[in-house]
Amino acid sequence: MQKYKNGIWDLDDLVKNPTRQTFDKKIKEIQKQSEKFAKNKSQLKPNMSSKKFLQLLHEIEDITEKSSKIGGYAGLKFSEDTQSDEATALLNRISQFGSTIQNKMLFFDLWWKKQVDEKNARRLIKDAGELSDYLRYKRLVAKYALTEPEEKIINTLDVTGISALVKIYDKITNAFTYTVNVNGKKKTMGREQLTTLVRNKNPKVREAAYKSLLTKYQDNKGVIGQIYQNIVLNWKNEGIDMRGFKDPISIQNISNDVDDKTIDVMLEVCKKNAPVFQKYFQQKAKRVGVKKLRRYDLYAPSKKSAAERNYTFDQGTKLVLDSLNRFSPKIAEYASRVFNENHIDYSLRHGKRDGAFCSTPLPYITPFVLINYTGKSRDVFTLAHEIGHAVHSVAASEKSILVSDAPLPLAETASTYSELLLYDNISSQISDGEKASMLSDKIDDFYATIGRQSFFTLFEIEAHKQIANSITVDDISNIYRKNLKEQFGNSIDISEDFGIEWSCIPHFYHSPFYCYSYSFGNLLAVSLFQIYKNEGDDFVSTYTDILSAGGSQKPEKLLKEHGLDISKSKFWQSGFDYIKKQVDDLSKL
Incomplete structure (x- = not known):
């Protein structure tokens, strides 16, 4: 394992010798293969044999894998x-x-969606093995597909349209630097370092950090606000007006292969349980030593909290792997591959993408993880989160590239579960004082990944609705302020400058309505963790089975096979019951 200062990933497993000549050769090879595949267009018939049909699917897999290999390299190199x-x-x-x-290759997709009768579709699906649900899903979205010429135009224009807008947003905001007064000294830093200051013990430092962030975005609201409005309008024009989706969020729901009802029920339960977090913030005010928290103090540490430990990257890695190994040596082995193959980028560098992510360009290649590691305990939990994603990918690595990726809601399950295992491991090794601090951090995370993300989604629903009616950037900020008031009630004082906070959230730009997948995944993970606590080792195989399915089954169907009905509010409420218990337990420490 490399040391901290050298923490840059090795992308050789994707592309060795990444010269222009190398990419020219790979592009030429894929181009030639896709042209050969296109010659099958005249042979497509609804009554074609299952053998020929599967042969075409395997050719699609091969071309997709080769394209994803160079596409994955390019994306990771940019990050x-x-x-x-x-x-x-x-x-x-x-x-x-x-x-x-x-x-x-679009002709095959459109043919399958629109030109195969139901009887032959059922026959071909039946003989498709692990690709059956993938083909079923393709038929499901058929009514939203356009004609081949229209789809080609959209694919072409997306590169210089919505995709270009997202890249411009990233380029602008990743270049931002922030000047903050920290204990009498002016410091200039990037967003990742700035974010650590919102947990500083000094309330003036917390306020200065937020003001520096929000002021930068407020000063640039004209450009980044216009980018957001155009992304939202593009989402509406293509999704609602052209394709005929019911609502803006339905586009993401269909993409995730989950029912609108399931997400509506989950969001309603999250909204109903806002008082759980409001109670926590009122309790936290006492721990922080103030009468009432300001929004600047949301992630403030307790005055009584033990000194925060720092962890080297090697120490953090050991904690994560040990936690997984206690649950399942097999799962821990999946995780170890990321480190052993040097597929992790963890050093801090100017220009490097903010935040953290896990990327799996190909099922059979160990995933790549990016994290901006500063050595705080939160970074160890972020590491556990992203390694959880990697574990999910490795578990599903034997699936076809067409079905290996879990839909977004399920994709957040393993990541959150890994964090719960880490907390369970660490909490047994520390004092009550440290445990109180860590439990407070854990509830902070439940708010950030469940409460906050669900209200982010509720904001998006309203913002998309209003932007369609032509509103200003300031109007969007007013919608966001109202959203903050609803989620916090009277538990926190919210200053006017937080109105622009929505523009700081990359997910709103990168993937509208993505955020609810965090709420989904976290609540699901909490429920699964409770089952593990009750059943012990007997649950390990069930958990592994859920992960190994990848995206080969509809979430409702997959989970129902294991006794989980996610279309009912009772299921989601059980997750909040657990969080409420954590809030009550903290009050006793």
């Missing part, structure tokens, strides 16, 4: 340094090429 003109140019080139390949 490694978003300010690199070379990386930007490569990403643009590969994105443009990917669009061209999609267009060449």
Whole structure:
């Protein structure tokens, strides 16, 4: 394992010798293969044999894998340094090429969706093995597909349209630097370092950190606000007006292969349980030593909290792997691959993408993890989160690339579960004082990943609705302030400057309505963890089975096979019952 200062990933498993000549050769090979595949267009018939049909699906798999390999490399290289003109140019080139390949293969997708009768569709689906649900899903979304020429136009324009807007937003905001007065000294830093200051013990430092962040976005609201409005309008124009989806959020729901009702029920339960977190924040005010928290103090540490430990990257890695190993040596082995193969980028660098993520360009290649590791305990939990994603991918690595990725709501389950295992491991090794601090952090995380993300989604629902009626950037900020008031009630004082906070949330730009997947995944993970606590080792195989399914089954169907009915509010409420108990337990420490 490399030491902290050298923490840059190795992308050789995707592309060795990444010269222009190498990419020219790979692009030419994929282009030739896709042109050969396109010649099958005249042979497509509803009554074709299952053998020929599966042969075409395997060709699609092969082309998809080769495209994903170079596309994955380009995306990761850009994340490694978003300010690199070379990386930007490569990403643009590969994105443009990917669009061209999609267009060449589009005829098969449209044929399957619209030109195969139900009887033959059932026959071909029955003989498709693990791809059966994938084919069923394709038929489901058929009514939202356009004609082949229209789909080609959309694929082509997306590269210079909505995808370009997202890249511009990233390029602008990742270049932001923030000047903050920390204990009498002015410091300039990036957002990742700035974010650690919102947990500083000094209330003036917390306020200064938030003001520095929000002021920067407020000063640039004209540009980044306009970008957001255009993304939302593009989402409406294509999704609602052209494709005929019912609501903006339905586009994401169908993409996730979950029912509108399931998400509506979950969001309603989250909204109903806002008082659980409000009670916690009122309790936290006493621990922080103030009469009432300000929004600046949301993640403030307790005055009585033990000194925060710092963990080297090696120490953090050991904690994460030990926690997984206590649950299942097999799961821990899946996680170890990321470190052993140097597929993790964890050092702090200017221009590197903010936040953290796990990327799996191909099922059979160990996933890649990016994290901005500063050594705080929260970073160890972030590491556990992203390694959980990697574990999910490795568990499903034997699935076809067409079905290996779990839909977004399920994709957050393993990541959250890994955090719960880490907390369970660490909490047994520390004092009551440290435990109180960590439990408070844990509830903070439940708010951030369940309460906050659900209200983010409720904001998006309203923002998309209002932007369609032509509103200003300030109007969007007013919608956001109202949303904050609803989720916090009277438990927290909210200053006017937080109105612009919505523009700081990359998910709103990258993938509208993505945020509810965190609420879904966290509540689901809490429920699964409770089952594990009750059943012990007998539950390990059930958990592994859920992960190994990848995206091969509809979430409602997959979970129902294991006795979990996610269409009922009772299921989601059980997660909040657990959180409420954690809040009550904290009050006793």
